[in-house]
Amino acid sequence: MTTAMTATEPMTTTTGATGAATARADGAPAPRVLLYSDDATVRAAVRAAVGPRLRAHAPEIVWHEVATATEVVARADAGGWDLLVLDGEADKVGGMGLCRQLKNEIYRCPPVLVLTGRAQDGWLASWSLADDAVPRPLDPLILQKSVAALLG
Structure with missing residues (x-):
């Protein structure tokens, strides 16, 4: 796990097999996921629910955590x-x-996967143009299935 601090970002964490990009058996790079929440416990809960891999023998997911919207926009824009x-x-x-x-x-x-406050907020997630939404309380099976489907 590597951690870096910047002036605009209170905490940025990247986790993966070795902290570096890994590759799948077919030679494609490991899935890279940008995880945004201002609450470190939410970020930890998402990582724990999804698990380190999408399935057995798959490479570890490379998670990059951010706590500010400014950092999300900058990182997403970088691609x-x-x-x-x-x-x-x-x-x-x-x-x-x-x-x-x-x-x-x-x-x-x-x-984009949006974590909503409750199941009734699904309509708001649709407005947001999210590709999928998972309500709280976070169900690990539903969250992992959604992440796996979106990562293909």
Whole structure:
């Protein structure tokens, strides 16, 4: 696990097999996921629910955690992500508004999974242009299945 600090980002964490990009058996790079929440416990819960791999013998998912919307926009704009997971309940800038912004501003925006506050917020996730939404409380099976489907 590697951790880097920047002036605009209180904490950025990347986790994966060795902290570096790994490759799948077919030679394709390991899945890279940008995970946004201002709450470190939410980020930890998502990583724990999804697990280190999508399936047996697959490479470890490379997670990159960010805690601010500014960092999400900068990282998403830079590209190279296979999936964005955004916390719809984040303070200041929620994941649903952020998702809509990214989908409208980034050419070929990667798939976005939004974590909603409750199942009834599915309509808001649709408005946000999210590719999928998972409600709280987070069900590990549903979350892992959604991530696997979006990563293909």
